[in-house]
Amino acid sequence: MTLLTGCKTSIVTFQTSDPQKIGVKAAKFRGTAFDSTYSNEKLHVHDHIVFRKFTPTKHDIAAAERILKNEIKKVNERKPNQFGRRQYIDRNLNEYFRQYVGFFNKDGHRVIRINMHWDKYTASDRLKGNWDIRLEYTSDYSIVMDGGYQYWSVNVDLTSGTLYNFSVNGVA
Incomplete structure (x- = not known):
């Protein structure tokens, strides 16, 4: 287990059973x-990419979290598929x-793709079975269709300190 602290965020990483x-x-x-050995097929990457x-x-x-926190308001200025402050x-x-x-992107920059899944389910939700089983540390990479603000993703360029390919899911 490793611990990183700084900029008010402490991050702990640990090896899972996978x-x-x-x-x-x-x-x-x-x-x-x-x-890095995780299969591209499981990442839903097309063969030509x-x-x-x-x-x-x-x-x-x-x-990546520091860049995300500092830059997200800029890329999210138009608030796609987000209806109301909440x-x-x-x-x-x-x-x-x-x-x-x-x-590594085409320019050789180190990039982290962050795939976001809503994770604030109440105890009542969980008791009723209303929660996302993809939110386990050993769950495979997942892509969700629709869901609006609850599912979104962005590329964080660690080399340039910027965000790109920001995408918020649509709503059905």
């Missing part, structure tokens, strides 16, 4: 980082389970 998945915990959010992956470290994750993702960053995938 050697290709690393658990990530912070005081207000949690997630999974995928090892080939990229080199890396395993995000606790330092990479902390840097749904604004830039106000609710800590309400999501994260899935981190590290890769």
Whole structure:
């Protein structure tokens, strides 16, 4: 287990029972980082898209979270598929389970794709079976259709300190 502190966010990483998945915990959010050996097929990457992956470290994750926190308001300015303040993702960053995938983009920059899943289910929701089973540290990478603000993703360029390919799911 490793612990990283700084910029008010402490991140703990730990090996899960699956050697290709690393658990990530912070005081207000949690997630999974995928090892560089994790299958591209499981990432739902099309055959014609080939990229080199890396395993995000606790330092990479902390840097990605710092960039995300500092830059999300800019890319989310138009608030796509977010209806009302309660749904604004830039106000609710800590309400999501994260899935981190590290890769090198065409310019050779280190990038972390963060896939976000709503993670604030009440105890009552859980008792009724209303929660997302994909939110386990050993769950595979997942893609969700629809769901609006509850499911979104973004690329965090660790080299340039910017966000790109920001996408909020549609609503059915």
